[in-house]
Amino acid sequence: MAVTKLSNSGIKTGVLKYDSMLAGNAPFDPAATWLIQRVNGTGSSGVITFSNIPQTYQHLQIRFIAKNSTTTSVADHLYLQANGLTTSTYYSHFMYGSGTAAFAGNFMTQPQVTIRDAIYRSNATYPNMFGVGIIDIHDYTNTSKLKTVRAFTGRDGNGDGVVTLSSGVYPATSAITSLTLSSATGNFTTTTSFALYGFKG
Amino acid sequence: MIVLPDTSTEVAIATTTLSSAASTITFSSIPSTYTDLRIVLTGTSSSGSPFIRFNSDTGTNYSYTVLRGDGTSASSSRESTLDKIWLSFGAGPSAGNPDFFTVDVFSYAGSTNKTCLTTSSMNHNGTDEEVARNVGLWRSTSAITTITLSRNVGNFNTGTTATLYGIL
Amino acid sequence: MPSSRILIASNTLSSSAASVTFSSIPSTYTDLVLKVSTRTTSTGGGSNGLRIYFNGSGATTNYSYTRLNGNGSAAASAAFTAQADGQFGWSPNDSLTANTFGNSEVYIPNYAGSTNKQFSGFGLSEDNSTTAQMAATAVLFSNTAAITSLTVLGSVDFKSGSTFWLYGLKNS
Numbered sequence: 001m002a003v004t005k006l007s008n009s010g011i012k013t014g015v016l017k018y019d020s021m022l023a024g025n026a027p028f029d030p031a032a033t034w035l036i037q038r039v040n041g042t043g044s045s046g047v048i049t050f051s052n053i054p055q056t057y058q059h060l061q062i063r064f065i066a067k068n069s070t071t072t073s074v075a076d077h078l079y080l081q082a083n084g085l086t087t088s089t090y091y092s093h094f095m096y097g098s099g100t101a102a103f104a105g106n107f108m109t110q111p112q113v114t115i116r117d118a119i120y121r122s123n124a125t126y127p128n129m130f131g132v133g134i135i136d137i138h139d140y141t142n143t144s145k146l147k148t149v150r151a152f153t154g155r156d157g158n159g160d161g162v163v164t165l166s167s168g169v170y171p172a173t174s175a176i177t178s179l180t181l182s183s184a185t186g187n188f189t190t191t192t193s194f195a196l197y198g199f200k201g
Numbered sequence: 202m203i204v205l206p207d208t209s210t211e212v213a214i215a216t217t218t219l220s221s222a223a224s225t226i227t228f229s230s231i232p233s234t235y236t237d238l239r240i241v242l243t244g245t246s247s248s249g250s251p252f253i254r255f256n257s258d259t260g261t262n263y264s265y266t267v268l269r270g271d272g273t274s275a276s277s278s279r280e281s282t283l284d285k286i287w288l289s290f291g292a293g294p295s296a297g298n299p300d301f302f303t304v305d306v307f308s309y310a311g312s313t314n315k316t317c318l319t320t321s322s323m324n325h326n327g328t329d330e331e332v333a334r335n336v337g338l339w340r341s342t343s344a345i346t347t348i349t350l351s352r353n354v355g356n357f358n359t360g361t362t363a364t365l366y367g368i369l
Numbered sequence: 370m371p372s373s374r375i376l377i378a379s380n381t382l383s384s385s386a387a388s389v390t391f392s393s394i395p396s397t398y399t400d401l402v403l404k405v406s407t408r409t410t411s412t413g414g415g416s417n418g419l420r421i422y423f424n425g426s427g428a429t430t431n432y433s434y435t436r437l438n439g440n441g442s443a444a445a446s447a448a449f450t451a452q453a454d455g456q457f458g459w460s461p462n463d464s465l466t467a468n469t470f471g472n473s474e475v476y477i478p479n480y481a482g483s484t485n486k487q488f489s490g491f492g493l494s495e496d497n498s499t500t501a502q503m504a505a506t507a508v509l510f511s512n513t514a515a516i517t518s519l520t521v522l523g524s525v526d527f528k529s530g531s532t533f534w535l536y537g538l539k540n541s
Contacts, residue, residue, distance in 0.1 A: 031372030032536055033211035035369045038236075058379075058534060059404055063237060063368070065307045065316070093493075093501040095439025097268030097277025097334075104439035106499045128314045128342060132307040138406040138472050144530055145406065148472040148495050154266065154318050154336025159281040161266030163318075163336040165439065167493040167503050173468055191313055195236065197210065199404070200376055201534055209372035216399075216540040241400065241540075243478040243487065270437030270505070272448025298509055301478050301487040322489040322507035326433040327450040332489075332507035333437075362479060364399070364540040366373060 030200065036060075038195040041188030043069065048188060050196045051178045055141045058201025060176070062135040064194040068186035070121040075131065075155060075162070076184040078119055079112035082147060082170040083178055086111050092149075092168035099161055112182070113168030118153040119183050130191070131155035140176040147176055209369070216364040219244070222356035228348045228365045233310035235367030240304040242350060244361025246294040249354030252285040253304055253337075255315060255345045259284050265337040269321075272330055285351075286337035288319055295325040296358070304337075309345040314338060373539050374402070380533045385410050388522040389533050396481040396515060398537030403477075405492075406470045407460040407531040409523045415465060416494035416502040417524040419458035419473050423486070423516045429453060434508040441500045455508035458492015460523045460531075465496040470531065477516065486510040 018024055034057070039048045046068060053060070068076055081090075092107040092114045107114040118131040133153030139145055147170040154163040170176070181194055212235075215228055231238070242251070254263070264281040267290050278290065288302045301322040306315060321333035350363055375398070380389050394401070409417045422432065430451040437446050449456070458473025473492025480486065486509070493503035510516075521533060 030375070031209050031211075032374040032376045033209075033368075033372060035210045063307070065311075065313070091495075091497050093439065093441045093495070093503060095268070095275075095437075095444045095503055097266060099266045099277055099279030102268055102275035102277045102444035104442055104444045106441045106501070108497075108499060129338065130307075130313060130316055132305075132316045132318060132336070134305065134318065136404075136472065136474065138404055138534075139470070139532055142406075142530075142532075144468065145470050146466070146468045146495075148406070148470060148493070150472040150474075150491070150493055152318060152334060152491065154316070154334075156264055156266050156279075156316060156336045156338040158264040158338060158340060159279070161264070161279060161336055161338070163266050163268045163277075163334050165268070165334060165491070165493075165503055165505060167472070167495055167501060169466075169469065169495050169497070171497070191311070193236075193308065199374075199534075199536075201379055211372055211374050213373045213538075213540045241478060245484070268437070268444075270435060270446030272435045272446055275437055275444035275446045298485050298511070299479070299487045301476075301489055301507075303476070303489070320489055320491075320505075322487055324433055324435045324448075324487065324507040324509040326509055326511060327448060330435045330448065330507065332435045332446075332505050334505055360482075360484065362399075362540070 032200045034198045036196045036198050041190050041192030043190045044187055046183040046187045048181045048194050053177050057198030059199040060137045060140050061197040062194060065130045065132050066119045066192045067130045067189045068119050068121055068183040070186035071123060074123060075117050075121055076119040078115040079182045081112045081180040082176045083174055089171045094164055094166045096162055096164035113149050115151050115153055115166045116164050117162045120155050126157040129157045143173050143175055146171055212367050214365045214367045218362045219357055219359050222358050224352055224356050226350040226363045231346050233344055235369055237368040238306040238309045239366040242302045242363045243299050245296055245299050245358045247296045247355055249352040251288040251352050254285055254349045255339050256347050262340045265335050267333055267335040269331055269333040289321050289323060290333050292323045292331035293329045298325055312342050314340050375537050377535045377537045382527055382529050382531045384529050385526040387526050388520050390518060390520040391535050392518040394517050399540040400538040401477040401480045402536040403475045404534045405473050408470045408528040409460050409462040409525045410528050411462045411525040412464045416459045416461055418456045419460045419492055419523050420454040420456050421519055421521050422454035423510055423519050431511045434506050436504050436506045438504045440502055456506055457490025459494035459502040461494040469495050480516040483513050
């Protein structure tokens with residue numbers, strides 16, 4: 001049975017018939033990238049949580065811009081926990097450029113994945129300057145794998161700064177349903193923003 | 202009823218492929234609709250190094266910190282109070298081999314200073330090459346409406362492609 | 370405006386395999402992005418380099434790459450020329466912490482163009498020890514042919530459960 005497309009011109013000139021439900025239209029390509037949720041800092045908490053993460057994607061990505069309320073010294077690490085796990089069973093590795101030399105190291109037996117030196121503090125020397133980054137987690141719903149985190153982060157303060165590649169592990173095979181990002185000190189400013197994206201599989 | 206999304210999350214805003222060599226590629230009238238921007242640049246050149254500027258600002262309002270590998274050693278360096286953010290950090294271009302750069306600009310339409318993360322891929326088969334990851338800062342609270350990619354010497358060759366993506 | 374990123378194909382290994390190939394890649398996209406989560410079957414040496422070659426050209430020496438690498442204690446860089454493939458990440462093997470798979474991604478711009486191909490990798494292994502490999506790479510494929518297939522390999526077999534996801538990005 002042919003598919004009939006009804007249109008103004010068709011009514012005037014005769015209906016068109018197609019052999020496909022597309023009816024002469026291009027095939028629809030489903031998008032692979034979706035914004036799941038955005039959470040902004042409140043000024044009164046150093047914790048941001050993505051909860052009830054849908055299990056309908058294949059990979060997750062977090063993009064962030066972050067500053068905290070601590071006014072002394074320069075910067076803080078960004079911590080990532082999954083599914084509310086707070087036991088000291090996470091581990092992380094990193095490689096970074098300090099502006100003068102390249103380094104590598106690790107954080108073992110920690111209560112979180114540690115993304116090194118990713119958040120600017122509210123030191124008056126670095127006004128309105130932020131740490132930024134992209135964090136990727138593949139196969140977050142897979143119940144046979146520990147969850148490996150990969151991150152590219154940086155902060156520059158015109159004479160100060162660090163650029164870092166990080167990795168870490170949420171040491172459980174559970175599907176990730178929540179993610180908690182926290183600052184090592186202080187509260188996230190209201191200009192801080194974390195966005196969670198899903199990539200379709 | 203099938204409900205389609207109103208706004209796609211990752212969208213190509215504009216793209217250009219050079220039909221003749223040019224020293225500058227410009228994206229202007231950038232909509233404020235998205236949260237972040239990504240620039241993807243690939244192509245060959247015969248001389249100079251590429252850099253990026255925002256809103257045509259040629260003042261010394263830029264700085265960066267880079268982590269770099271040149272095939273021999275890993276290193277890091279920094280420059281401050283610059284009039285640009287470099288996209289390469291020591292390696293020269295190759296006329297026969299395209300180089301590849303990405304720039305992610307965060308909260309580009311917001312009222313904070315603008316920070317970007319860049320990747321540099323310049324392998325030239327054993328000669329004058331680098332892989333780099335860089336964080337750059339533009340000290341301006343203005344929303345970004347124009348992005349300019351340029352070279353300090355020479356041109357981007359014919360066939361160079363630059364694409365601007367918006368990320369919601 | 371339509372989204373730029375589309376899933377082209379994926380492969381989840383139900384048994385070990387020496388390599389994974391995506392063939393008949395349409396030329397209708399501008400760039401390719403491959404996301405992988407892999408583990409290899411060997412039981413010695415820690416991590417295996419994760420490598421890629423195109424158009425079935427694994428036997429040639431058309432690849433060179435510059436690598437920036439961290440091993441959990443030191444950062445280093447190395448250059449490789451006249452290779453049969455290009456490294457874009459790392460994969461843990463079966464000597465490392467159980468159920469740990471690597472996280473790697475490679476971005477291939479202008480894959481259907483008529484120039485040599487420069488592309489970028491960022492990938493890592495992980496292990497509950499002070500040593501774990503991560504790398505950022507710049508890879509050159511010295512061949513002007515359009516890429517119509519890509520093959521991922523890791524020195525030894527990939528373990529069952531390793532996954533590979535190929536996305537296309539359109540710039541217009």
